[in-house]
Amino acid sequence: EDQVTQSPEALRLQEGESSSLNCSYTVSGLRGLFWYRQDPGKGPEFLFTLYSAGEEKEKERLKATLTKKESFLHITAPKPEDSATYLCAVPAISSGSARQLTFGSGTQLTVLP
Amino acid sequence: ETGVTQTPRHLVMGMTNKKSLKCEQHLGHNAMYWYKQSAKKPLELMFVYSLEERVENNSVPSRFSPECPNSSHLFLHLHTLQPEDSALYLCASSQAVMGYEQYFGPGTRLTVT
Numbered sequence: 001e002d003q004v005t006q007s008p009e010a011l012r013l014q015e016g017e018s019s020s021l022n023c024s025y026t027v028s029g030l031r032g033l034f035w036y037r038q039d040p041g042k043g044p045e046f047l048f049t050l051y052s053a054g055e056e057k058e059k060e061r062l063k064a065t066l067t068k069k070e071s072f073l074h075i076t077a078p079k080p081e082d083s084a085t086y087l088c089a090v091p092a093i094s095s096g097s098a099r100q101l102t103f104g105s106g107t108q109l110t111v112l113p
Numbered sequence: 114e115t116g117v118t119q120t121p122r123h124l125v126m127g128m129t130n131k132k133s134l135k136c137e138q139h140l141g142h143n144a145m146y147w148y149k150q151s152a153k154k155p156l157e158l159m160f161v162y163s164l165e166e167r168v169e170n171n172s173v174p175s176r177f178s179p180e181c182p183n184s185s186h187l188f189l190h191l192h193t194l195q196p197e198d199s200a201l202y203l204c205a206s207s208q209a210v211m212g213y214e215q216y217f218g219p220g221t222r223l224t225v226t
Contacts, residue, residue, distance in 0.1 A: 034214055043117075043203050043217030044156075087156070100168070101146075101215060103156040 003027075004090055006104035013111050016077045021107045023088035024070040033071050035064050036087040038106070044087055047073075078111045085109070115139055117218035119204050125224045126194065134189040134221050136204030144210045145187040147179060148203040150220070156203070162187060163210045194225045 007022045025033065032051050036044035048057040050066040057064045061082060063074045073086055085106040092102040117138045126132050138145060144163035148156045161168035162181035169179075176198075178190040187204055201222055205215040 032213075036217075041201070041220070041222065043205075043220050046214045046216055049214050089156075100158050100161070100170075102158075105153075105155045 004088060004092065004102050004104040006086075006088055006107050008107060009105065010108045011110070013075075013078055013109070015079055015111055015113050018074070018076045018078070020075070021073040021086055021109070022070060023073070023104055025088075025090050025092070026069075027090055027092045031091045033066055034089045034101070035071070035073055036089065038085045038087055040085075047086075075109070078109075080111045080113050083109055083111045117204055117206055117216055119202075119218035119221050121221060122219065123222045123224075125226060126191070127226055128194060128196070130194075131190070131192040133191065134202055134204075134223075136187040136189075136218055138185055138187075138204075138206035138216075138218075140206055140216060142206040142208050142216075143184055144207045144213075145181060145184070146205040146207075146215060147187065147189050148205065148217075150201040150203055152200075159189075161210060166210070168210075191223075194223075196225050199223055199225045 003026050005024050032049050034049050035047040037047055038044040048064040053068045055066050061076050065072045085108045087103050087106045089101050089103040120135045146161050147159040150156050159170055159173045160179040176193050180188040201220045203220045204218040207213040207215040
């Protein structure tokens with residue numbers, strides 16, 4: 001069964017302290033890896049799609065990278081408004097069903113002023 | 114209206130009630146989804162509707178019944194729910210089922226008493 005695992009579960013940073021979030025996956029034939037941001041009580045907000053190893057995407061203080069086994073979301077000089085849960089997802093086979101977008105459990109990021 | 118909208122935003126219902134959740138997408142997409150998000154658990158796909166197919170997660174109880182009258186509207190009919198069904202129910206849409214990012218609505222916070 002395909003799996004998506006995110007680490008760490010929670011991360012606390014001081015404002016300006018750069019770090020990285022990890023998303024590892026075990027799927028055959030990757031058909032895209034998606035990053036989302038979710039604020040409490042709201043729906044996930046789409047950030048990036050990565051399709052092939054070596055690909056990188058950037059948006060403000062965020063940069064997503066992809067290898068054959070994992071993706072990283074790098075946060076450079078974060079601000080308190082970057083506090084949120086970051087989710088990654090891949091189309092994966094679950095319980096014998098056709099490919100469905102399978103989400104990781106997320107990393108809850110808190111940036112302290 | 115823009116993006117994906119959901120109504121109601123909050124719903125409290127008894128176990129014997131019947132209610133419906135509504136989702137509308139204004140993005141011209143061809144696939145729509147229902148997800149369940151419970152505390153401390155990954156997003157769980159419940160149903161997928163697209164021009165090509167309807168996909169169900171076989172673990173979804175029959176007390177949840179989807180309806181997709183056209184490519185812009187999606188309903189989730191609820192009846193005789195259980196307290197463990199209390200969760201955030203999210204609707205999403207995408208251009209097609211595979212390989213495309215999904216855009217989420219704000220969700221309906223459901224509480225079953």
